Amino acid sequence: MPKEFITERQGLNMMVLFIIGSTLVVGVTDAAKQDSWLSVILAIIMALPMLMLYARIVHLFPGQDIFMVIHRVFGRIVGKVLSLFFVWYAFHLGVLVIRNFSEFLSEISLTETPQYLIQLVVVILGVWMVKGSIEVLGRWTSFVFNIVLVIIIGICLMAFTETNFANFTPMLYGGFRPVIDGAYSIFSFPLAETIIFTAVLSFLKPGANSYKVYNRGLWIGGGILLAITLGNIGVLGYPFLSTQYYPSYITVSLIDLGTFFRRFEILVAVVFLLCGLVKVSICLFCTANGLAKIFNTHDYRVLLAPVALLNVSLALFIYPSMQAMFEWVNVYRYYAIPFQILLPLLIWICAEAKLRLSKTGAIEKD
Amino acid sequence: MILIMTLVYGLFLLLDFIPIYRGKNRKITWLYLSLFILSYSMTVLIGFGVNLPSPAPLIKSIITSLGIF
Numbered sequence: 001m002p003k004e005f006i007t008e009r010q011g012l013n014m015m016v017l018f019i020i021g022s023t024l025v026v027g028v029t030d031a032a033k034q035d036s037w038l039s040v041i042l043a044i045i046m047a048l049p050m051l052m053l054y055a056r057i058v059h060l061f062p063g064q065d066i067f068m069v070i071h072r073v074f075g076r077i078v079g080k081v082l083s084l085f086f087v088w089y090a091f092h093l094g095v096l097v098i099r100n101f102s103e104f105l106s107e108i109s110l111t112e113t114p115q116y117l118i119q120l121v122v123v124i125l126g127v128w129m130v131k132g133s134i135e136v137l138g139r140w141t142s143f144v145f146n147i148v149l150v151i152i153i154g155i156c157l158m159a160f161t162e163t164n165f166a167n168f169t170p171m172l173y174g175g176f177r178p179v180i181d182g183a184y185s186i187f188s189f190p191l192a193e194t195i196i197f198t199a200v201l202s203f204l205k206p207g208a209n210s211y212k213v214y215n216r217g218l219w220i221g222g223g224i225l226l227a228i229t230l231g232n233i234g235v236l237g238y239p240f241l242s243t244q245y246y247p248s249y250i251t252v253s254l255i256d257l258g259t260f261f262r263r264f265e266i267l268v269a270v271v272f273l274l275c276g277l278v279k280v281s282i283c284l285f286c287t288a289n290g291l292a293k294i295f296n297t298h299d300y301r302v303l304l305a306p307v308a309l310l311n312v313s314l315a316l317f318i319y320p321s322m323q324a325m326f327e328w329v330n331v332y333r334y335y336a337i338p339f340q341i342l343l344p345l346l347i348w349i350c351a352e353a354k355l356r357l358s359k360t361g362a363i364e365k366d
Numbered sequence: 367m368i369l370i371m372t373l374v375y376g377l378f379l380l381l382d383f384i385p386i387y388r389g390k391n392r393k394i395t396w397l398y399l400s401l402f403i404l405s406y407s408m409t410v411l412i413g414f415g416v417n418l419p420s421p422a423p424l425i426k427s428i429i430t431s432l433g434i435f
Contacts, residue, residue, distance in 0.1 A: 092421075116367060116409075120374060295397055302394050305382045306401035309375065313408040317418045328422060334429045 008208040010138030011201055012217050013145040014278060015194060019221030020148075020228075021279035022100045023190045025272045027247040028229050029329065031182035033238045034168055037229045039182030044222035046183055047191035050341065051214040053348050054194065058201045058210035060351050066198035067293035073350045080294050082343065087290035089339040090196055091311065094283030096328075098122055098315040101276045103322050104246060108269060119315050123308040126281040130288070131301050134203050137281055144274045151267050156227045158255045158264065163234030186225070188333040191218065192340035199286040245326060284308055368413035375406050 006014075032039045061069045066086060071079035101122055102115040110118060129137050172179070194217065201210045228248055232241060235251045244250045253265040285300070288307050292300040319325040383402070387395055411418060 114367060116371065291397070295393060297391070297394050297397075302386050302389075302398065303401070305378050306398050306405060309378065310401055310405040310408075313405045313412070314421075316409070316412050318420050318422055320420070324422070328426075331422075331426045331429055335425050 004133045004135050004203055005205045006134055006138035006200075006203050007205055008213055010142050011197075011204055011208070011210075011213040012220070013141045014138065014200065014282065015197060015213060015217030016221045016224070017141055017145060017148060017275045017278040018194065018197070018282055019190050019217065020152075020224050020271075021190065021275040022097050022272070023225060024228060024275060025104050025246045025248055025268060026100060026326075026329075027232060027244075028225060029182045029185035030238070030242050031185060032178040033174070033242075034170075034233055035172060035174075035179050036182055036233060037168075037226060038172075038179045040186055040222065040226045040229050042179060042183035043186035043191055044218060044226075046187045047218055047222070048215075050187075050192055050344070051194060051218050052211065053344055054198050055201075055211040055214040057198055057344065057348055057351060058204075060355060061202075062206070063202055065200075065202035065289065065293075066195075066347070067290050068202070069198075069351060070347060071293065073347060073354050082347075083290055083294050085339065085343060086195075086199075087287055087294065089336075090199070090283050090286035090290060091307070093193060093196065094280055094287060094311050095314045095318055096332075097276060097279045097283060098311055099318055099325060101272075101280070102315070103325060104249075104272060105269075107246070107322070108249060108265075116312060116316055119312045122277060122280055123284070123312055125277060126284050127304045127308045129277075129281050130285045130304055133301075134200065134285060137278075137285070141278055144278070148271050148274055151271050152224055152227070155252055155255075155264065155267060156231055158257060159231035159235050159251060161257065162255055163231070164237060165234065167233050167235075167237030185329070185333050188336045188340060189329065190225075191222065192336065194218075195340050195344055196282055196286050198344075199289055200282060245322065280311075284311070287311075368410055371406075371409045371413065375402070375409075378402075 028036055028040060030036060057066065057069060061072065064072070067083045070082045070086070073079070074082055098119050099115075102118040105118050106113065106115055129140060194214065197214070201213060204210060204213070232247045232251050235254055236244065236247060241247055249265050249268045252268050253263070255264050256262045284304060284307060288303040289300040291303050291307065292298070297303075319328065379402075383398060386398055389395075408418060
């Protein structure tokens with residue numbers, strides 16, 4: 001299989017769309033209520049060292065994805081077990097995003113369409129794109145990124161006209177604890193989910209910088225999350241915002257420019273469709289790539305279709321209802337700790353130790 | 367649902383699996399078929415109205431038992 005490459009810019013675009021993927025419609029946590037925007041800023045600061053750690057793992061072994069790194073650092077048996085953990089995480093994340101996708105569409109427009117059909121369409125598109133190679137995904141993301149950016153900037157500007165600044169007060173009424181609590185939720189969903197990119201950024205062109213991709217991706221993606229959160233609080237305000245499952249969609253539906261320009265909420269749906277597709281495709285890629293490495297096969301593409309179909313099957317019964325899906329967010333922030341914090345830390349420490357020992361000649365170089 | 371899903375799975379077999387089968391890589395063929403059959407079985411069971419156990423409550427109970435939620 002010929003080596004595929006993505007540019008630094010394509011990697012960055014993929015990361016930004018991945019970050020805003022499902023968060024755009026599901027919204028960030030409302031633990032801090034009107035101070036949620038502070039939680040977003042704090043979450044970006046909290047995520048920065050973690051994302052730099054992910055970038056370091058990519059940087060230590062250029063051209064090798066997380067599965068190859070794990071294999072190289074921990075050996076064959078332990079490496080396969082640890083890789084399985086990451087494969088499960090990528091697979092499960094894909095399932096969650098697919099279900100978010102189908103629930104959202106069933107709720108807002110395709111109310112009579114069975115969810116499995118929506119899910120099938122999404123994964124078939126994802127399989128088609130990733131089968132084309134990661135380069136196709138990179139090029140497509142670059143094309144879509146500009147459209148998404150224009151729509152989001154437009155929405156934020158329009159939301160500004162409907163903003164009630166009194167919605168941001170009183171500030172820090174509940175103290176700092178809810179802000180920190182909310183920040184951790186935003187850290188785990190969606191910022192630290194970018195651990196998945198340790199399997200993608202190995203395809204960066206030689207000479208490209210993984211730190212730049214992670215750093216800029218975090219600031220741009222986090223900035224967009226901040227703008228969306230500010231818009232939602234400004235337009236809807238609390239406690240009304242807490243009662244909405246899809247706050248951004250409701251926010252945009254309230255925008256009414258001169259009683260002539262209205263019903264912009266379809267734009268939110270379009271952005272979610274585009275970003276969601278990118279997120280699903282990346283999760284599919286990561287799962288198939290990890291499985292291929294575990295089973296010592298060269299081509300991940302052959303495994304894309306069965307993985308995608310398994311995604312749909314699990315997405316059908318992962319949650320009994322939409323309420324359960326939103327309640328899962330509270331569980332997810334703890335569930336994700338081993339995958340987003342503990343395992344990357346362990347891999348990083350062992351990788352650094354192995355590299356240093358191999359440099360000093362204490363262990364044989366691979 | 368079962369009919370539509372069977373049609374989709376059949377199309378995947380025709381368009382995706384047959385070239386892989388012809389590639390004569392037995393490991394990939396078996397891995398593909400295992401995932402495929404697992405997925406199709408789950409879909410058919412859901413189609414017949416069987417309540418399959420979701421991993422979400424299990425994960426939640428593990429986290430609860432650790433006392434952090």
